[in-house]
Amino acid sequence: MKGYGGDVREPYLTVDRWLKSQEIEDLKRKSSDAESLFRRTGITFAVYGDGATTERLIPFDIIPRILSAAEWRRLAAGIEQRVRALNAFIYDIYHRQEIIRAGRIPEDLIVQNAAFLPEMMCVEPSRGIYAHIIGIDIVRTSENEFFVLEDNTRTPSGVSYMLENREAMMHMFPELFARNRVAAVEDYPDNLRLTLESVAPPGLDEEPTVAVLTPGIHNSAYFEHSFLADQMGVDLVEGQDLVVSDGELQMKTTQGMKRVDVLYRRVDDAFIDPLNFRRDSMLGVPGLFDVYRAGRLTLVNAPGAGIADDKSVYTYMPDIIEFYTGRAPILKNVPTYVCRKPDDLAYVLEHLPDLVVKQVHGSGGYGMLVGPTSTKDEIDMFRMLVKARPDRYIAQPTLALSTCPTLVEKGIAERHLDLRPFVLVGDRVRLTPGGLTRVALRDGSLVVNSSQGGGTKDTWVLQD
Amino acid sequence: MLGRTANDLFWMSRYIERAENIARLLEVGYRIALLPREGHGQDEEWQSTLRSAGSEQRYLEKYGTYDSTNVINFMLFAADNPSSVYSCLASARRNARAQRIALTREMWESLNSAWIDFSAQDPNKLRSNELPHLFDWIKQRSALFRGALLNTILRNDTFYLTQLGTFLERADNTARILDVKYYVLLPHNEFVGGEIDSVQWAAILRSVSAHRSYRWVYKSSYKPWRVADYLILNRQMPRSLRSCYQEIVPALDELAAFYGAARSGKENRCQALARETMNLLATGDMTTIFQSGLHEFLLDFIARNNRLANEISRAYHFTDEVAAC
The missing domain is CATH 3.40.50.11290 (Rossmann fold)
Incomplete structure (x- = not known):
């Protein structure tokens, strides 16, 4: 919420004033109202192997995350460029593989990849689209710096939370929407239907x-x-x-x-x-x-589309975007060390305490190491794992993720965030303003996944 | 609509209706258990409650003897009793959750809240004097669900299927309540019967929430053949067999019309069967029914009602097995 020097940034001004005028107890009451609303509506997710309580809520934080119109325009342009490149890439991979012939990515990155589906070679999907529904995970590290953390091109989930979070906020705090011009998200289902219909055989x-x-x-x-x-x-x-x-x-x-x-x-x-x-x-x-x-029949997303959300392919995204769009990427990748490259591996093993190490095929925040918050034993264990199978791991520097005020047990505190905008690709690209903001609820934590105790927030894009 | 969806909607509304009827039956049993009495034992009362709900066998296997607390717990909370309120609500919610897309938000929320609140009840902490409140609460939740349904649902196949579930279940329940106690309604009872029978007649009426409306309709004290007439043939009484079929017949016709069957002019088997049962009720009179045997009449009705449920399931492809027919 705050910029350099600790001043509240412009998009947050009205919400900041409103927050200061509220009693914490009132906010906590609203927060528990929201929880019972979600439970009654049945907005739950199942937890496996948890005995009787198999339906749980994802914690919802009532303080919105806000982006200005200008910030969003830039993100939107970067996202659109990225999804077009992703689809062109998948098409190419399942056809002539020009990008490999051009030597821009190594062949074994694809053919050795578990996410590559040989059955899809030379299949012609309607409109040539493979990834119709994409979630792009983005983090912010400073006022003008956004990085793409991950491209989800299989079955990105969470869009229902984006919609229900907005419903809940408008229900509980109508006054906030009167004071801020917040871009609507409610046409997502219509857009989804239009997109699906547009790719019919x-x-x-x-x-x-x-x-x-x-x-x-x-x-x-x-x-x-x-x-x-x-x-x-x-x-x-x-x-x-x-x-x-x-x-x-x-x-x-x-x-x-x-x-x-x-x-x-x-x-x-x-x-x-x-x-x-x-x-x-x-x-x-x-x-x-x-x-x-x-x-x-059209399958959405197409089988084999997962080749584009593989973490080892991710590291080549800047090349991929340039290859298919002829332009430099608008949104940057997080600098990534690919452990299968000997130089990178050496660096990673040297700097484990400062890095985040992830499995190439992992998801949901499982099986990863967050160096700065891990014990020496945990780090040593990962050193062994990475040495044994370097091809299975990548590493990234720990980023100074942006934070937003969040209601916690002791009152209001800053917590780290990411953002997953949802993009639809059919006869054209349709992008809903904002997306799903995930928030790490533990102090200092950088892991926002709901399976790891993360929560969500309503995401606002202000209109000019 | 998917055949599986139709099946789930039909059963969802049956289970809600059943939960309400169980609450009503228990309310009557509980009330009678409070009354001072001679001769007619409490055991018999609980036995008929369990028999009306079709749970007698299962109960006896579990407990052996009749006991108020056990019967009430078994019929309210037992997960191993498929007819308990708990099981009915669980099944209704499971059906609803599988078909959430066919339900309006209001319907889903009323059902989901009912389930959340009911499953939070601790049977061990429930005091006996809180039971009337709980019975009322169950009936209210069922009413709330029906109200939400009637006020918000589209008048299409979803609506007709839920109507069919509700009224088939209701007819089945009323018929069973009557059949379990048919002997107290037989004409000779008027002469041999004393205060006890009057209590029984009142209990039957209460178990379908009709003890007060009876007086408005018949303007006299309880008479057994009138009680039977009221619950079987009366067209005003909303839980009478005839009333149920007054809802079932048009629901089936409209469902067929919705699917364009009217154009072909052909009536399907379930429509014909429902119309036949409706005619029996519309043209019947109690004298004839008593002469040919009330028990036999009710057994025949229950069988017809079941057959209708099967025909509906077959006509609209509820499951694979019948879809193949």
Whole structure:
């Protein structure tokens, strides 16, 4: 919230004044109101292996995170450039692989990669798009410095929290919205539907039928699946509701079978089709991938799109953007040491206490080392792990993440943040102002993942 | 709409209705347990409560003997009793959660809150004198859910399916309550019966919340054949078998019309079956029913009602198995 010298930055002025006029006890009461609102609405996520309490809330902080219109314009331009490059990259990887021929990225980075799906070679997805729904994790390190931490091109989640957080804020603090011109986020579901319809297989004789495929009510993101289907007004299906017949994907309805044209699937690649991928999958539909490959169904995101959110590919993103857009990246990558490169490995092993070490294929904040907050034993353990399999690890400097006032047990305190804007790519790029702000609730912590005790905030983009 | 969605919506509304009916049955049992009595034992009262709910067998296996606290706990909180209020609400919520997209926010929230609050109840801390309050609370939550449904839901297949679930379940419940106690309604009882029977008649009416409205309709004290008439054939009484079918028949017609069946002019099997049952109720009279046997009439009705549920499930592809037929 504050800039250099500790002055409150301009976008936060009204909220800062409002905060100072509030009693902490009132804010805490509002905060617990919000919690019971979320619980009653059922905005929960499942926690595995937790016995009876399998539905939990993600903590919601009532103090908004605010971006100015100018800050957002710059981010938006960078995000749009990035998602176009990501899609061009995936298309190229599954076709002529020009970027490898040009020597801009090493071949084994792709062909040896677990996220590379050889079955997708030469498949032509509708409009040539693979990653339709992308979440880009961004951190801020100073007033004018933003870095991209990660590109999520498989099934980024959290957009329902972005929408519900705004609902809750408008419900609890209408006065704040009267005093600030906050860009609306509520057209996301419409945009999602437009995007999905725009990538339907070409040549349909009627309006495309869209459905959302969920693994079921026990999935940790089930709430989001049903929320999005509901908001778009489309069916929420499970594998058991679908069959492949006559070369089409069909769903079992009260009136018999109905063709599905676009499937927004929230089931991982490996599980979508037991005939083509994991044979033990109960979540998918036998033959689904064959319908897709024949161009009679659009899968969103496309199978194999995950090649672009691999952490070792990430390190090449500046090259990738330049290669496909002909311009320098607007948003920077965090400087990253790739442990499979001997020089980088040597540096990483020297500087472990200052670095964040991540697994190349990890996610959710599991299996990572945050050097500055770790014990000597933890650091030693990671030294062994990295030495044993350097190709599995990357490392980044610990960044001075920006903070925002947050309501905690003892009152209001500064906590570290990141930002995940949600981008839709179809007939055009659609970007919702803001996104999901995640906040590390423990003092000094830099880990914002909800699986690691992180919370969320409403994210405001102010309008000029 | 997915066949699975239709199935879940139908059962969601059945379970909510069932939870409410269980609360009402328990309320009556609890009330009678408080009354001083001779001869007619409390055991019989709890036995008929459990029998109406279809839980007698399971209860006896678990406890062996009738006991107020055990019966009430078993019917309110037992997770191993599929007909307990707890199990009904859990099942209703599970169905609703699987089909949240078919529910309005108001419906989901009323059901989810009911579940959250009820599952937070600690049976061991509940005092006996708090029970009437809890029974009322359950009925209120069910009313709140129905109110939210009626006020917010689109009049499409979602609505018709929930109507069908509610009224099929209600008809089944009323018929079972009557069947368990049919003997106190038989005409000869008027002569042999004393105060006890009057209490029984009142209990039957209470278990369908009709003890006061009865007087408005019949303008006389409780008479067994009138109690039977009220619960079976009366078109004003909202829980009578006839009333239920007055909702079921149009819901089925509108559902078929919504799916465009009206254009083909063909009636499906569930419509025909519902209309046939409706005719029995609309043209029947209590004298004939008593002559041919009240118990037999009720058993036949319960069987018909079940058959209708199966026909609906088949007609609208609730599950794979019947979709293949």
